[in-house]
Amino acid sequence: xxxxxxxxxxxxxxxxxxxxxxxxxxxxxxxxxxxxxxxxxxxxxxxxxxxxxxxxxxxxxxxxxxxxxxxxxxxxxxxxxxxxxxxxxxxxxxxxxxxxxxxxxxxxxxxxxxxxxxxxxxxxxxxxxxxxxxxxxxxxxxxxxxxxxxxxxxxxxxxxxxxxxxxxxxxxxxxxxxxxxxxxxxxxxxxxxxxxxxxxxxxxxxxxxxxxxxxxxxxxxxxxxxxxxxxxxxxxxxxxxxxxxxxxxxxxxxxxxxxxxxxxxxxxxxxxxxxxxxxxxxxxxxxxxxxxxxxxxxxxxxxxxxxxxxxxxxxxxxxxxxxxxxxxxxxxxxxxxxxxxxxxxxxxxxxxxxxxxxxxxxxxxxxxxxxxxxxxxxxxxxxxxxxxxxxxxxxxxxxxxxxxxxxxxxxxxxxxxxxxxxxxxxxxxxxxxxxxxxxxxxxxxxxxxxxxxxxxxxxxxxxxxxxxxxxxxxxxxxxxxxxxxxxxxxxxxxxxxxxxxxxxxxxxxxxxxxxxxxxxxxxxxxxxxxxxxxxxxxxxxxxxxxxxxxxxxxxxxxxxxxxxxxxxxxxxxxxxxxxxxxxxxxxxxxxxxxxxxxxxxxxxxxxxxxxxxxxxxx
Ligand code: HEM
Ligand SMILES: *[C@@H]1O[C@H](CO)[C@@H](O)[C@H](O)[C@H]1NC(C)=O
Ligand SMILES: *[C@@H]1O[C@H](CO)[C@@H](O)[C@H](O)[C@H]1NC(C)=O
Numbered sequence: 339x340x341x342x343x344x345x346x347x348x349x350x351x352x353x354x355x356x357x358x359x360x361x362x363x364x365x366x367x368x369x370x371x372x373x374x375x376x377x378x379x380x381x382x383x384x385x386x387x388x389x390x391x392x393x394x395x396x397x398x399x400x401x402x403x404x405x406x407x408x409x410x411x412x413x414x415x416x417x418x419x420x421x422x423x424x425x426x427x428x429x430x431x432x433x434x435x436x437x438x439x440x441x442x443x444x445x446x447x448x449x450x451x452x453x454x455x456x457x458x459x460x461x462x463x464x465x466x467x468x469x470x471x472x473x474x475x476x477x478x479x480x481x482x483x484x485x486x487x488x489x490x491x492x493x494x495x496x497x498x499x500x501x502x503x504x505x506x507x508x509x510x511x512x513x514x515x516x517x518x519x520x521x522x523x524x525x526x527x528x529x530x531x532x533x534x535x536x537x538x539x540x541x542x543x544x545x546x547x548x549x550x551x552x553x554x555x556x557x558x559x560x561x562x563x564x565x566x567x568x569x570x571x572x573x574x575x576x577x578x579x580x581x582x583x584x585x586x587x588x589x590x591x592x593x594x595x596x597x598x599x600x601x602x603x604x605x606x607x608x609x610x611x612x613x614x615x616x617x618x619x620x621x622x623x624x625x626x627x628x629x630x631x632x633x634x635x636x637x638x639x640x641x642x643x644x645x646x647x648x649x650x651x652x653x654x655x656x657x658x659x660x661x662x663x664x665x666x667x668x669x670x671x672x673x674x675x676x677x678x679x680x681x682x683x684x685x686x687x688x689x690x691x692x693x694x695x696x697x698x699x700x701x702x703x704x705x706x707x708x709x710x711x712x713x714x715x716x717x718x719x720x721x722x723x724x725x726x727x728x729x730x731x732x733x734x735x736x737x738x739x740x741x742x743x744x745x746x747x748x749x750x751x752x753x754x755x756x757x758x759x760x761x762x763x764x765x766x767x768x769x770x771x772x773x774x775x776x777x778x779x780x781x782x783x784x785x786x787x788x789x790x791x792x793x794x795x796x797x798x799x800x801x802x803x804x805x806x807x808x809x810x811x812x813x814x815x816x817x818x819x820x821x822x823x824x825x826x827x828x829x830x831x832x833x834x835x836x837x838x839x840x841x842x843x844x845x846x847x848x849x850x851x852x853x854x855x856x857x858x859x860x861x862x863x864x865x866x867x868x869x870x871x872x873x874x875x876x877x878x879x880x881x882x883x884x885x886x887x888x889x890x891x892x893x894x895x896x897x898x899x900x901x902x903x904x905x906x907x908x909x910x911x912x913x914x915x916x917x918x919x920x921x922x923x924x925x926x927x928x929x930x931x932x933x934x935x936x937x938x939x940x941x942x943x944x945x946x947x948x949x950x951x952x953x954x955x956x
Contacts, residue, residue, distance in 0.1 A: 380397075380404065380405035380408070380411075383397055383398065383404040383405065385397070385398035385401055385404050386398070387401055387889075388889050389889060389890070390649075390653075390889045390890050391649045391652070391653060391881075391890060392547070392549055392653075392656075392881045392890070394551075394554060394555060394556065394557065394558050394561045395408050395409045395410075395545060395556055395557055395558070396408040396409055396545030396546065396547055396549065396551075396556070399547060399694070399879065399880050399881060400690060400694070400878070400880065401690070401880075402690055403693075406693055406694060406695060406878075407545060407546040407547050407693075407694040407695050407878070407879075408545060408546075409542070409543060409544055409545045409551070409556035409557060410530065410541045410542070410543060411541065411542065411546070411695065412527045412535065412539040412540060412541055412542070412695075413539065413540055413541075413542055413695060413696055413697060413698040413701065413798075414693055414695035414696065414697050414698070415539070415697065415698050415699070415799075416697055416698075416699050416801075416806075416809055416867075416870075417699065417801040417805060417806070417809060418537075419537050419538070419539070419698075419798070419799025419800075419801075420799050420800065420801050420802065420805075421537055421538070421799050424537060425536055425537045425538060426526075426537065426538040428500060428796045428797070429796060429799075429802075431837065431838040431839065431842040432838055432839045432841055432842055433838045433839075435838060437796065437837075437842065437844070438836045438837060439502065439503050439505065440502050440786075440788075440789040440790075440792040440793045440796075441502050441503065441504055441505065441508065441519060441786055441789045442503075442505050442836075443789070443792060443836060443844070443847060444766075444771060444786055444788045444789050444792075445505065445508065445509070446832055446835070446836060447764075447829065447832050447833075447836070447847065447851075448764060448765040448766070448771075448788060448850070449765060449768065449771050449772075449788075451763065451764060451765045452763070452765060452767070452768065453761060453763045454761075455761045456758045456761065456925065456927045457711070457758045457759045457760060457761045457762070457925060458758075458924065458925060458927075458928050459670060459758070459759055459923050459924060459925055459928075460754060460755055460756065460757055460758060460759055460923060460924065460925040460926075461616065461713055461716065461717075461753070461754045461757050461758075461759040462751075462754040462755050462905070462922065462923060463667070463670060463711075463759060463923035464616070464708070464711040464712060464713070464759040464760075465616040465617065465619075465620055465754060466620075466662070466663075466667050466905075466923070467667070467671070467705070467708045467711070468616065468617055468620075468708075469552065469617065469620045470548065470659075470663055470667070471701070471705055472544070472552040472608045472610055472617065473544065473547075473548050473549065473550065473551055473552045473608075473659070474542075474544070474545075474546055474547070474548055474696050474701075474875065475542055475544065475546075475696050475700075475701035475705070476542055476543040476544040476556075476608065476609070476610075477524050477540055477541075477542065477543070477701065477702070477794075477798070478524065478525050478530070478541065478543045479522050479524060479525065480497045480522055480523060480524070480525045480529070481525075482495070482497070483495065483497050483498065483522045486520040486522070487501045487520050487521060487522055488501055488518040488519070488520050488783070491518055496523070497522050497523040498522065498523075499523070500521055500523060500793060500796070500797065501518050501519065501520060501521050502518070502519035502520075502521050502786070502789050502790075502793055503517070503518065503519075504516055504517050504518060504519060510772045510784070511772075511784065514781075514782035514784075515781075515782070516781075516782055516783055516784065519784075519785055519786055519789060519790075520783070520785060521790060521793050521797075523797050524540050524794070524797055524798060525540070525541070526538045526539065526540060526541075527539050527540065527541055537799060538798075538799065539698075540698065540798050542695070542696050542701070543556065544556045544608065546694055546695045546696040546875075547694055547875065547879050547881075548656075548659060548660055548663065548875050548879070549656050549879075549881070550607070550624070550652065550655050550656040550659055551607055551608070552606065552607050552608035552611075552621065553572075553606065553607045553608075553621070553624050553625060553628065553655065554572075554607045554652060555607035556607065560607065561607070563605070564585075564605070564606070564607060565648060567644050568644055569632060569633070569636055569644060569647060570632040570635070570636065570642075570644055570645075570646070570647025570648040570649075570650070570651050571628075571629050571632050571633075571647075571648075572625050572628050572629060572632075573585045574625060574626070574629065577742040577743075579744075581742070581747060582622075582625075582626050582629065583604065583622050583625075583741070583742055583747075584604035584605060584606050584611060584618075584621055584622055584625050585604070585605050586602065586603060586604065586605065587603045587604060587605035588605075589603055594612050594736050594737060594738075595609075595612055595613070595736035596735065596736045596775045597735065597736040597737040598777075599737075600612075600736065600737040600738070600739055601739045602737075602738050602739050602741070602742060603736075603738070604618060604621065604622075604738060606621045606625070608621070612736045612737070612738050613735060613736060614731055614734065614735055615716050615729055615731070615734045615738060615740060615741065615750060616716060616750075616754065618738040618741055619741065619747065619750045619751060619754070622741070622747065622912075623751070623908060623909070623912045623913070624655065624659075624908070624912075626911075626912035627655060627658070627908050627911055627912050628651055628652070628655050630911045630912065631651045631654050631655065631944075632647050632648070632651040634942075634944050635647055635650055635651060635654075635944060635947055638944055638945070638947055638948045639947070639948060639949050641949070642949070650947065653881075653890070654900075654947075656881075656883065657883035657892070657900045658900065658903050658907075658908065660876075660882060660883045661883060661900055661901060661903055662903070662904070662905050662908075663872075664682055664683075664872075664876065665683070665901075666904070666905065666922065666923060667923070668682055668872060669682070669683075670859070670923055671708075671858065671859050671860070671868065672858050672859075672860075672865050672868060672869055672872075673855060673856065673857030673858040673865070674857060675856075675857060676855070676857065676858065676865070676869070677869075680869060680873070682869075682872070682873075682876075685884040685885075685886070686876045686877050686879070686882040686883075686884055686885045687877055687885075688877060688878075688879070688880050688882065688885045688888070689877050689878060690880070692874050692877055692878035693874065693878060694874050694875060694878030694879055695874075696871070697867070697870070697871055698798055698799070698800065699800065699801065699806060699845070699867050700867055700868065700870075700871040702791075702794055702795055702798045702800050703795060703800055703806070703845045703846065703849065703864070703867065704849065704860070704863075704864040704865075704867035704868050704871075705868060705871075706791045706846065707846070707849050707850055707860050707861075707864045708859065708860070709766050709770070709787055709788070709791065710760065710762055710763060710764070710765065710766055710850060711759050711760050711762060711859070712731065712759075712760060712766065712767060712770055713731065713757070713759050713760045713767065714730065714731060714760075714767045714768070714769050715728040715729055715730045715731055716728070716729045716731065716750060716753055716754070716757070717729075717753035717756070717757045718746060718749035718750055718752075718753050719749055719752040719753045719756050719757075720745065720749055720752070721745070721748075721752075723752075723756075725753075726749060727740075727749070729750075730769065731769060731770065732769045732770065732773040732774060732776060735774070735775055736775075745914075747913065748913045748914050748915055751909060751913050751915060752915060755909075755918065755919055755922070756925070756926045757925065757926070758925035758926070758927055759925070762854055762859055762860075764829070764850050764851045765788075765850075766787055766788045770786075770787040770788075771786050771787060771788055771789075772784050772786060773785075774786060774787050774790075788846075788850075791846045792844050792846045792847060795844055795845055795846050796844070800844070800845050800846075801845065802841055802842060802843055802844060802845060802848075803843040803844060803845045803847065803848025803849060803863070804840055804841050804843060804848070805841075806845055806848075806849075806863050806867065807848075807863050810862065810863050810866035810867065811866065812824070812862055812863060812866075815840045816840070817840055818830055818833060818834050818840050820840070821833070821840065821848075824851075824852045824853060824861055824862065824863075825848070825851045825852060825853070826851070826853070829851045833847075833851075848863070849861060849863055849864045852864070883897075883900060884897060884900075884901075893946060895945075895946035896946040896947065898946075899942060899943065899944065899946055902942075903942065904922060904940070905918075905922045905923075906918040906919075906920075906922055906935055906937075906940050907940045907942060909922075910937035910940045911940075915937065916936070916937050917934040917935060917936050917937055918934065918935055918937065918940070919933060919934055919935075920933045920934065920935050921933070
């Protein structure tokens, strides 16, 4: 009886919810159990309806459902989760057999496919994607597991029940005697918040909104730790060359996240700031941009106190991020025609019925497909355009030690702008497929990002590839051969060898194999999921930068300034770089040498932020 009532409520909510535009046909957002549990867990929220600034944790953005999109609330799901037991265990194939091993899939289908060729777009474009991913998604691993799961490899603790098996004839790991890849199950809503949730669902630890939470933090305590409480500034540290960086995290050993030995370890609003050199550069760049803008606003409005300066600057930085994302990044990611046709270039129209929450299918699926663009190394390029260092990506994970020396910060940015990123292709590069978080002592142990992404999908109940096709309005395949519309012949043959039926294929596997849609970086299924998410991040955000008529809306003069901002402005304001490419995300191979903009011309007039004195009205 109780079950029936729950199902009835779910159906009722389905129909009352704003229909999603891009997951057309039968695509609607299914509110999962936690969106109901949320009501129990967040019952006494009092919102200030006149607040001009967003809260740090994302509460009270939606005034009807104040917890929508807030930190530590669960993902939204488009599709009911797929679990073997309906609740939490990995799904099985249609015939009841276990799914093929995640590492085996990478070996058979992807790892040996590497096409070296230039990407039209640069590593700055790749890194922007990760920066946005860290703003809007953070699936926390279970902190109760410290030594990794390969030591136990067992049913208990339950977070360790699905380590990834390495095939005996593994061409890489077998040489070092590695037989297991560490995998820790993600923390569930039930474990984290004591919000019962059946079937299992998973929190986003950051705010779901695109709101600079990776810079400012998603909870009040961290947000305070990141502030100086003077002049609206964020805390930072300077190296001996007077270059500004994120502050150092306090720690008791030389360990920085997964690396056991690092000199530097930054603190930022997102816990993954040190994960690779590219993201560390971005976090530094936007921290510096905050402090630059805070200083400018203070010059114009010397009467503003710390809080006012901090909040106005934060609002400005968030608007900058949203603008760059929607005006410059998405048209490349999803295709210019596609984004134009879907109205992404028009101002946001706030819709209070639109749930802004990050979709499980987005964060554990479609957005991860862009891992295929990660290059094997970052180039550091000097002022006179010499390539002074290749920083191998996997040698600097959780170890940002290279950055604070000499001109390395500037050289990294130059390298990001001038270097082509990895060409889109159905595989990840060999280094992140084998040597992720590599350790050689006491024993060799590497990790495989693609195998993890596949396994994470199973962990979080991600619907199979074929299900997502039909949700996205692409006809579901009724046999393997029906996949030939989007997936090359040879790959379909290998899928037949690996999976029992076409309905068993993991989302990551099918999505990675799909030939990119015209003008886009990803196939049609991923594009549909990504577009739907970015539609809700925009129109479901009451504080989105060009929403009008809200207490937090910019004036039209201010909006004009924001809309003139390019990524070039940010780079010029936060580095010693003197000129930036006009098409900021195009790689060098695609533009003429003279197609640069002088940083001297990329200035911002912040006069519209000058507060008119009260007397001026008389
Ligand atoms: C630059 C190098 C990058 C590295 C080393 C890296 C590594 C990782 C790792 C280790 C995870 C966690 C996997 C897990 O345990 O489930 C992850 C998650 C993720 N990555 Fe990346 N990544 C990179 C770039 C990117 C890019 C370019 C994008 C998108 C454009 C991206 C999107 C994501 C997303 C959406 C997640 C899931 C986040 C969550 O829900 O918590 N990453 N990445
Ligand atoms: C968890 O929730 C249950 C049921 O609502 C309640 O009885 C219990 O005290 C809660 N536990 C904690 C640690 O908050
Ligand atoms: C979310 O949960 C984590 C882990 O329990 C906690 O550290 C963090 O402060 C929480 N964030 C908010 C906004 O409550």
